[in-house]
Amino acid sequence: MTKLYSIGEVSRILNIPPKALRHYDEINLIKPSHIDADTRYRYYNYEQFFIIDVIRYLNKMLYVPLENIKKIMGENKENDKLLTLLESHREQLNQKIAELEYSKRITDGLIYDIKYREKYPEKIEIFEQYLMNRNLYYIELDISIYDIDKYVNRNTINTINIDNSESNVMCSIYSISEYEKSQKLQVKGFGIFSDKKVPGLKSKILLEGRYITQRFLYSEENCSAALRDLLRYAHTNNIKLDDTVYLVSKMVNISASSKYGYYMDLQIRHLI
Structure with a gap:
């Protein structure tokens, strides 16, 4: 038996x-x-x-x-069917490996950021910097800065582009002329910088040039104050500015306990 x-x-x-x-x-x-x-x-x-x-x-x-x-x-052990199954599985494995490599790259960046900030603490200041062309992929919006969390989040846009080396940087767009009329910040767009095309999003090239930048600890009120500071700085130094304002920050800062723990850069390009 x-x-x-x-x-x-x-x-x-x-x-x-x-x-x-x-x-x-x-x-x-x-x-x-x-x-x-x-x-x-x-x-x-x-x-x-x-x-x-x-x-x-x-x-x-x-x-x-x-x-x-x-x-x-x-x-049914026909070789053709077995090969089809195994080749499909291999493609899934390759995709998973690529996603893990992407996650590792972002994690490496987070580790680097923490170590860099320990060595060079963030400063609330205005400075000028020369930036090369950047590709921004974004969704169009027209909402108050106070309402942005209701309409967009980090999963709103397809940020998982495994070949993209910049997708841990997000950006929202504002207009100086609209702000000067209403004294309110309206978010005109939200997206990411990417060196690879992000399907389904509008694209915009941020032109190479000098940008005046205000680094600040985020709050909605601090963002408005930072824009006012930049406009005064430009007026004092006789700098002509583009109308578009970019609020740039890391997608994730795990050392921050809330959005009010993020340091962000408000950037406006010089006009020649």
Whole structure:
């Protein structure tokens, strides 16, 4: 008589949770060779150990979904079908690897930022800087700065571009002329800087040139105050400014406990 093994015994021998074995049974991936009519206990024979081990390896080491393993382990072993399944799985793995590389790159940037700020603490100041062309991908808006969190967030735009080296930098857009008329800041757009095209978003090139910049600790009131400071600075120094204002910051600053812990740069380009 063939020796049978309970779920507990299979679990101990193959180092697999009983819950996993029950799930395999429920989805018809591998059924027990015998179920006791009275107790409904599941039992497996020794030959099934090999199959269970292969399933576990494909799922946990190669990350093949269980539904795909059902197809791979099925009776139809035609090479063309197996190749199609495995090639599709390889593409999924490549995508996952690329996403993990992207996450690692952003994490490296967060580590660098913290170390840099420890060495060179942020300063609330006005300064001038020369910036090269930047590609901004954004959604158009016309909302109060006080309402921006109701309409946009970091997931509003498709920021996951694994080839993009700049997508941890976000930017919102304002207009000087509108501010001077109403004394209120209206957000005209929100997006990210990207060296790769972001599908579904409008694009705008921030032209190369000198930008006057006010760095400040964020609040809606501080943003308005920073713009007033920049306009006074430009007037005092006889600087003609573009009408568009860019509020630039890191997408994530994990050392900040709220948005009011973010240092941001308000930037306006000189007009020649």
